Amino acid sequence: MAGEGKDGKRISGYGLGDISTVMSVEDVQKEAEKIASESPKVGYLEDLAGDTFLSIDTLRAGYGRMEILHGFSLRVAKGQSLCLIGPNGAGKSTVLHSIFGFTNIMGGTISVGGKDITKLSANEKLRDAGIAYILQDNSVFPQMTVEENLWMGGFLKGRPVEAREAAEKVFDKYSRLAERRKQPANVLSGGERRLLEISRALVMNPEVLLVDEPSIGLEPRFIDMVFEILDDLQRVEGKTIIMVEQNAKKGLEFADIGYVLVSGQLAKAGKGDDLLADPEVGRLFLGG
Numbered sequence: 001m002a003g004e005g006k007d008g009k010r011i012s013g014y015g016l017g018d019i020s021t022v023m024s025v026e027d028v029q030k031e032a033e034k035i036a037s038e039s040p041k042v043g044y045l046e047d048l049a050g051d052t053f054l055s056i057d058t059l060r061a062g063y064g065r066m067e068i069l070h071g072f073s074l075r076v077a078k079g080q081s082l083c084l085i086g087p088n089g090a091g092k093s094t095v096l097h098s099i100f101g102f103t104n105i106m107g108g109t110i111s112v113g114g115k116d117i118t119k120l121s122a123n124e125k126l127r128d129a130g131i132a133y134i135l136q137d138n139s140v141f142p143q144m145t146v147e148e149n150l151w152m153g154g155f156l157k158g159r160p161v162e163a164r165e166a167a168e169k170v171f172d173k174y175s176r177l178a179e180r181r182k183q184p185a186n187v188l189s190g191g192e193r194r195l196l197e198i199s200r201a202l203v204m205n206p207e208v209l210l211v212d213e214p215s216i217g218l219e220p221r222f223i224d225m226v227f228e229i230l231d232d233l234q235r236v237e238g239k240t241i242i243m244v245e246q247n248a249k250k251g252l253e254f255a256d257i258g259y260v261l262v263s264g265q266l267a268k269a270g271k272g273d274d275l276l277a278d279p280e281v282g283r284l285f286l287g288g
């Protein structure tokens with residue numbers, strides 16, 4: 001088998017597969033584990049990020065006594081976006097949960113802007129560290145109107161006036177939401193509801209945004225709108241975004257940096273564009 005070259009990366013040993021080959025879930029898992037045996041070093045992650053703002057170091061975390069992440073590290077700069085991809089069950093959501101304070105942390109540290117936030121509670125994360133988690137199951141309040149749902153984003157931070165101003169900006173931009181601002185959120189379609197959830201981040205005005213599978217279950221036109229809002233959040237508002245995306249192609253096209261997570265460990269990291277062009281990533285995660 002060829003291709004153990006860590007940075008040369010042209011793996012040819014898998015050979016016979018062509019784009020019509022359908023790999024089983026087990027095969028993807030097995031091959032992905034092989035890649036994970038050469039985990040990127042922290043120095044490389046630092047170079048990739050440039051100027052680190054949020055960092056995770058050798059994190060061991062999970063649920064109850066079960067350890068899901070086994071020494072995971074991450075670096076992202078302010079205003080940068082990073083997308084986690086990888087097989088189902090790899091621990092991608094667990095990374096976001098850990099940053100936000102939903103997991104049991106058994107070792108390692110998480111810091112933002114040089115401040116250790118490993119032990120802050122989820123409530124403190126938003127208030128003190130400016131971290132927001134969106135798409136945490138279904139976070140829309142169905143009986144409240146669309147505008148009240150947006151304002152909620154500000155109440156969470158105790159800034160109702162700023163929240164109303166930010167909500168008006170959202171309505172100026174997204175007529176689809178503006179038309180329904182006085183209606184209860186439960187009249188929204190699935191796609192509109194997702195827009196509402198994501199645009200609430202504009203109102204919450206956090207430093208760091210954790211976004212779990214923003215495109216899941218959406219029709220293409222809504223997927224584009226969701227990525228448009230994320231783009232606004234990053235490029236106009238200067239937010240730092242860490243996201244998980246099952247649609248690896250969309251996620252890597254969007255993000256500055258991509259990480260491939262396998263079995264609770266970092267298998268590969270690179271610029272989004274470089275991972276998109278990486279044949280191994282293509283074969284395992286981009287469907288061909």
Ligand SMILES: Nc1ncnc2c1ncn2[C@@H]1O[C@H](COP(=O)(O)OP(=O)(O)O)[C@@H](O)[C@H]1O
Nearest residue numbers: 063068086087088089090091092093094095244
């Ligand atoms: N709340 C939870 N309690 C216990 N185990 C969980 C919980 N959430 C996820 N897990 C387990 O953690 C592992 C990683 O899950 P997850 O981070 O959701 O993976 P991914 O997002 O990559 O699909 C899986 O084995 C999953 O069953």
Ligand SMILES: [Mg+2]
Nearest residue numbers: 092093094244
């Ligand atoms: Mg997940």
